[in-house]
Amino acid sequence: MDQDCILMSHGAGGLKTYQLIKEIFHKHFANPILAQELDASLFPSAPGRWAMTTDSFVVKPLFFPGGDIGKLSVCGTVNDLAVSGAKPLYLTSSFIMEEGFPLIDLEKIVASMAHTAREAGIQIVAGDTKVVEKGSGDGIFITTTGLGLVPGEIDYSPQHMRPGDKVIISGPLGQHGLTIMAARGSLPVSTSLVSDCACLHELLNPLHSPEIRCMRDPTRGGLATTLNELALQSGLGFLLEEGAIPRDPAVEGLADLLGLDSLYLANEGKAVVIASPQAAPRVLAQLRNHPLGRQASLIGEVTGETPGQVLLQTDLGTKRVLRMPAGELLPRIC
């Protein structure tokens, strides 16, 4: 086997593992906490509450317009912390690699993670590598776990939503999901789509206040699925206005062609914010004041009249139920 590839011995815990960790992971992730060389990394406590979240990433292909699995694995976890009201601080990353995976691709991915984490002001404090035989994996899978601090009295549990609360989305939908689909080369057309993959904490940090009821990032399953989950969890419903939803023409053109609905397509750089009616104008203005929120829009409201349901008021004046998708969505988009 090519020596420039991942070998089974890279995952066996011996010299090869030690070298791989030193020469690729520590080289790019270097920070004082990682330098402790303990089986666990130590850092000081701080007042407040901690938020912890984990995500595995199996996106295919590994590199796509606007990002790669490394960037995605940092942004995805940072965003789960951010929409929970936390300032992201620490990240762990664990790699499951398939025998034969090119080291040059591994280093590109690790460098991308390091770059994204640095930009986000988050430290990668611990990691692990495992190797599986050729045919027992698919290149590389990454699992990241994030830890952040939640200030003051922030609590974005869905139970805090009230009828009349406003639904705000930070920008147009579906860019990530459709970009991945296009990057697989399975589409009959060439596109200029770019994933929206981005860390959202700097966009969302200025918003945090008790007048925000709830925040989510509509990833797998898109906005429709996220709102269905919130509806189930809160026992309330949503009424959205189709005409108010911001659209990316490149997404909509291709989605129409393919018979897809951008409300069900995955996003990796968008947030949905449920805010009190009083706070909504401020939230909208703050979002639009940041490059990642320029196209933020108020798209609907929480209602007590259709518990557990998400309704869309169409441009034609009719109402359509946006159901929780039951079947197979686009697989492996994150």
Add this chain to the structure above:
Amino acid sequence: MDQDCILMSHGAGGLKTYQLIKEIFHKHFANPILAQELDASLFPSAPGRWAMTTDSFVVKPLFFPGGDIGKLSVCGTVNDLAVSGAKPLYLTSSFIMEEGFPLIDLEKIVASMAHTAREAGIQIVAGDTKVVEKGSGDGIFITTTGLGLVPGEIDYSPQHMRPGDKVIISGPLGQHGLTIMAARGSLPVSTSLVSDCACLHELLNPLHSPEIRCMRDPTRGGLATTLNELALQSGLGFLLEEGAIPRDPAVEGLADLLGLDSLYLANEGKAVVIASPQAAPRVLAQLRNHPLGRQASLIGEVTGETPGQVLLQTDLGTKRVLRMPAGELLPRIC
């Protein structure tokens, strides 16, 4: 495809994902933090320092005498916290499953994780599930991340070791590695081997003090590899006495037959403790006082004379260098 198996739609983020999380994961892992239904889980801060660690588990087979991938994924991460001086508190778990994986096996594994976590007094606070196509994975991979609190002035960095410090091992070596090998059915003999897979924090908690210089759990690569790493990190060496190393006759008989050295075989329920000469007798007595440490032994000491090297004084009076293993050890034992 069989409806009692993992489908691609279980990982797509829609209704199937939601049901799987409710009906298997939340059912077994239920706790107040998980019930928050946020994208990240919130828990209060506490004084002291936090320790954080992550590990992926790809063990094959998934079920083996003494444990399964679920139990292993909890014990492995708990032990990395414990040998860092931390009291384990919170765990996240992320699952990458192959299309077609039997739901009955998933539930067995999740129940085993829940049981192990409950016994260890640790809460599983967040999780994620992803599904990859048949042939792109191998049944199930689990990544756990642990968070614990480190009391007082504990610091087990290898830099704290001093020449003359004593090396203590909590029991005989190689049980996990050889059990996995036997469970693969690749051995010409039947064995009664059982993995030592266990959570060590209750064994190790009473030891924590500044007179402990360092602790590790000798997993992949066994004791020889762990000590080589400590030697490299500290710039010191080790001199072990072969006759003092506790042995499991079942392991040694089979290892001899196969030409394997139990010092290089993986353990999942053992700790190596480096203690000051003054503290060593107390440490030994405390370890032997716990069911998991009955066969604890003082097996050698730290030396300044052979920096970076691990030497074994054999029963014949000669000295043998225990090198860092360069090639392929037994793959996928954890």
